[in-house]
Amino acid sequence: MPSKAQLLWMYEAMEKARYYEDTMATVYMEGKQPKFDIGAGTVPGEMHLAAGQEPCAAGVCVHLRPEDTVTAPHRPHHVAIAKGVDLNRMTAEIFGKKSGLSGGRGGHMHLFDPAVNFACSGIIAEGTGPAVGAALAAKLKGSDAISVSYIGEGAANQGATHEALNLAGLWKLPVVFVIEDNAWGISVPKSKATAIADTSQRAAGYGMPGHHVADNDTLALFEVAGEAVARARRGEGPSLIEVETYRYYGHFQGDPELYRPKGEVEALKAKDPIERLRKAMLEGGEITAEEADAARDRARQEVDEAYAFARAADYPAPEEALTHVFA
Numbered sequence: 001m002p003s004k005a006q007l008l009w010m011y012e013a014m015e016k017a018r019y020y021e022d023t024m025a026t027v028y029m030e031g032k033q034p035k036f037d038i039g040a041g042t043v044p045g046e047m048h049l050a051a052g053q054e055p056c057a058a059g060v061c062v063h064l065r066p067e068d069t070v071t072a073p074h075r076p077h078h079v080a081i082a083k084g085v086d087l088n089r090m091t092a093e094i095f096g097k098k099s100g101l102s103g104g105r106g107g108h109m110h111l112f113d114p115a116v117n118f119a120c121s122g123i124i125a126e127g128t129g130p131a132v133g134a135a136l137a138a139k140l141k142g143s144d145a146i147s148v149s150y151i152g153e154g155a156a157n158q159g160a161t162h163e164a165l166n167l168a169g170l171w172k173l174p175v176v177f178v179i180e181d182n183a184w185g186i187s188v189p190k191s192k193a194t195a196i197a198d199t200s201q202r203a204a205g206y207g208m209p210g211h212h213v214a215d216n217d218t219l220a221l222f223e224v225a226g227e228a229v230a231r232a233r234r235g236e237g238p239s240l241i242e243v244e245t246y247r248y249y250g251h252f253q254g255d256p257e258l259y260r261p262k263g264e265v266e267a268l269k270a271k272d273p274i275e276r277l278r279k280a281m282l283e284g285g286e287i288t289a290e291e292a293d294a295a296r297d298r299a300r301q302e303v304d305e306a307y308a309f310a311r312a313a314d315y316p317a318p319e320e321a322l323t324h325v326f327a
């Protein structure tokens with residue numbers, strides 16, 4: 001059972017991630033109309049939002065410390081937020097500004113914050129290897145730091161995932177692999193891309209425990225992730241967790257979503273995980289509506305401040321365009 005502090009922490013992280021994504025959905029369209037121009041506007045480039053997937057971030061990262069490593073894929077904001085990435089500099093990075101995490105050169109799929117050991121990549125499954133490498137480094141140093149590697153259910157079929165899981169299992173490294181199964185790999189349903197319905201069953205083939213969390217359930221994930229993280233810290237090796245989660249927006253902003261069955265998103269929103277967590281918290285009796293509202297308001301204010309910071313920030317000077325690149 002999560003403590004009161006852990007419940008409030010997860011709720012605040014989820015509210016922050018949701019508000020961040022909903023704000024981004026609006027900001028992203030600035031300057032891209034009337035004809036959708038992906039390179040124009042306040043936030044140039046592709047945009048992948050994770051509204052609906054907040055449990056995966058909060059239910060795992062609540063167990064982590066700054067020195068633990070997290071790698072995330074191309075849909076990274078909810079995880080970055082839960083890992084404690086500097087929200088001002090993250091937003092400035094996404095806006096392409098000089099004060100961004102990588103000076104505005106990386107954009108939303110390439111957020112790096114060494115202060116909290118967070119990285120992500122637009123190459124799917126790319127983070128699995130570095131997470132295993134960071135876990136090996138922690139083990140060799142005799143520290144009890146661990147790694148968490150987030151991938152989508154589509155990326156779970158990428159070759160790099162197999163290599164990383166195998167090595168982590170063989171060397172009993174402190175890694176937790178989290179598969180965010182949002183049912184779609186772009187427009188391809190999981191049933192057309194994956195031979196088995198429950199990908200966590202693959203864990204046995206890598207000599208590690210596998211766990212399946214149904215229905216985007218934050219509290220169920222909290223328990224399973226707590227066990228997996230503790231096992232890794234004790235030096236007993238890796239785990240694989242698959243979470244059935246949802247994605248409310250398209251694969252990318254501007255996606256016509258012709259593949260989606262009508263009414264799917266509305267049905268998903270009817271069992272929204274943030275509302276469910278809030279209800280469970282209040283019914284538990286330890287947390288009042290005022291405390292929950294205060295956490296939500298704090299989260300939204302922090303997000304508003306981050307967007308204001310990014311808007312006010314300067315762009316890099318054009319003459320710096322060729323620094324930090326291979327020429």
Ligand SMILES: Cc1ncc(C[n+]2csc(CCOP(=O)(O)OP(=O)(O)O)c2C)c(N)n1
Nearest residue numbers: 075122123124152153154155182184185186
């Ligand atoms: C190695 C590699 N192959 C293909 C792509 C193109 N691509 C981007 S996202 C994506 C689908 C990813 O699906 P999933 O892992 O389920 O994550 P989701 O988008 O659902 O969050 C693909 C094929 C890529 N970025 N990297």
